[in-house]
Amino acid sequence: MSDAPEPAVVGRGLAVSGPWGPVYGPVDLDIDAGGVTVLVCPAGTGRTALLMTLAGRMRPQRGTLSVFGVSDPRRIFRLSAIAGIDELDQVAESVTVRDAVTEQLRWNAPWYRFVRRAGAADLRELCAPVFGDLPLPPLHEYVEELSELDRLLLRIALANTARPPLLVVGNLDYVTSDRNRELLLQRLIELGRTQTVVTTTVNGVDTDGVRAQIVVDNTSRADLVSGQKGE
Template identity: 65%
Template sequence: MWWDWLVPDASTDSAPEDPAGVPAITARGLTVRGPWGPVYGPVDLDVPAAGVTVMVCPAGSGRTALSMTLAGRMRPTSGSLSVFGRTRARDIFAVAALAGIDELDTVAESVTVGDLITEQLRWDAPWYRLIRRADDDDLRRVCGPVFGELPLPPRSEFVEELTELDGLLLRIALANTRRPALLVVGNLEQVTSDANREVLVDRLVDLGREQTVLTASVNGVAARPGLREIPVAGVSRAELAGHQEGGA
């Protein structure tokens, strides 16, 4: 595969406090190349701390790889990246959650919501601690901050029976149990209903009150407080081809 898998850092410390106005993410000339050529880049990016930032760019493997890089799940081939002052992928991994990336967090449709929560709680716990099956209190603790006032999915519900919105919110909740400084959500178009996508964005804006949330969209979203859009170039095949033809 063209990505370089990383071993998670055992550290779970939170990101250092940042002075007002200092970007949460700064990338310069960020590039990933694989065996078959460029995947994305060069990308320059500044993401302010807190709130929701939507990267407006074409869908595809380049955008997916960029999201993975910004969350510390992939090492860049070249360029520089700083996430809350951390520059090594392993250190960025420790302060970032990643959800909604099919290559990483797709779940089997034949399992229940309760099964997934139980598995995540066991994954988060020290190896010596016995974790019982998740109950309704665990459901509220894990999913409540992400779902907000929306109805929580029943523990007995199979993943295949969830709506697109509930399915993605569940993936976000499972990835976000430690509430790290940075939450990266793959892309908004996973929810195909315009109305439900607006609900998803509202939920991300709410999470952005306490975290820096980064996501992506092809066409962008309706403006609202706590949300900003930034165009990102260098992630599509057409852009990469043009860059190469230009001799850069």
């Protein structure tokens, strides 16, 4: 019997192009199930599109993708949550934490069920699994007044209510404080005990507990232009 870890994500030759040329690719990926895997690649539309592909929010134009043995993007969608991608889950800064939590609870509820405005118990139930020992954001606080760390943790909590097998988190570099970025990683590592967590950064991380770091080529404009010249 093999002791090799079960693969969560297997991608071969993944690529997406837009009206102005390649967006990313080709990309090959092997991500083991469980823990935190950090993809090291430049920020930009290519990286964003790749993460959306891994979470079933974008269909690759070329190549093959399997997530927990599933290849249909609609089924991958149901197996994943994605947070920290402004095109998908940005929370309006002019709303309060109470408003954001209430909206998510109403979105999750059946259409016929009345959902009252969120209270302290709702905040704890939704956010505590992500925040852990860190203080929860006050219900009355406006999202724009939260720290970078709390803002991203809130987005993760809102996206991850169903706790699917795969959690994709857009960008560690969104949190500019080294200390807060380390706290974020520790929270992702904790979530990785029961989920497979995939996230990204430009420079890589130096944190015990991260399962793997994978350098991903062909996600930046410079890589893609260089590759085209070499063909």
